Amino acid sequence: MSNLSLAEAVKLKSVLAKRIQELEEEMYRVSYVEIEKGAKVPKQARTLSMVEQEIDEIRSDFRLLDKLMYRANIENEIDFNGEALTIVEAIELATQLRAKARKFKDFGAASKEELTYSFGEGNPLVRLAMFEPEEYRLKALELERQANRLSNAINSKNYAVELDFDSEKYF
Known part of the structure; x- marks a missing residue:
């Protein structure tokens, strides 16, 4: 596992926030399909549960990164x-x-x-x-x-x- 500088962490936090926003938008795209009544439901590349799982993992990393950054901002002078x-x-x-x-x-x-x-x-x-x-x-x-x-x-x-x-x- 590699370390990350606090400066890189600031950038990464922004990247993660943007990715979370993108995944939230994807949740809406994969959660509904419009088809003719009685037609076969098309196969999707990703399911709602797959997107949920990815967003949960990123949110967990976001919280960890946030905690590490707060700690570093308090402990370093x-x-x-x-x-x-x-x-x-x-x-x-x-x-x-x-x-x-x-x-x-x-x-x-x-x-x-x-x-x-x-x-x-x-x-x-x-x-x-x-x-x-x-x-x-x-x-x-x-x-x-x-x-x-x-x-x-x-x-x-x-x-x-x-x-x-x-x-x-x-x-």
């Missing part, structure tokens, strides 16, 4: 900015850094001052930014760099971690 993070924490931190960078980009693209139009006869209104847009633009760039560094570390770790899973029947 990445060093980021002098802090040890489990892979699952690192994935979440990368997601949060990217979300924060998107928000900061919005602030970085804002004008420091802009005239707003009012519908009355009063004085014109001015919208003032209570922050420095350029500072937020620079902060967004730094957050993106950190998220990219962290993502690279996650990917590197995903290729280094081996799972005890036989993928030969799928790859």
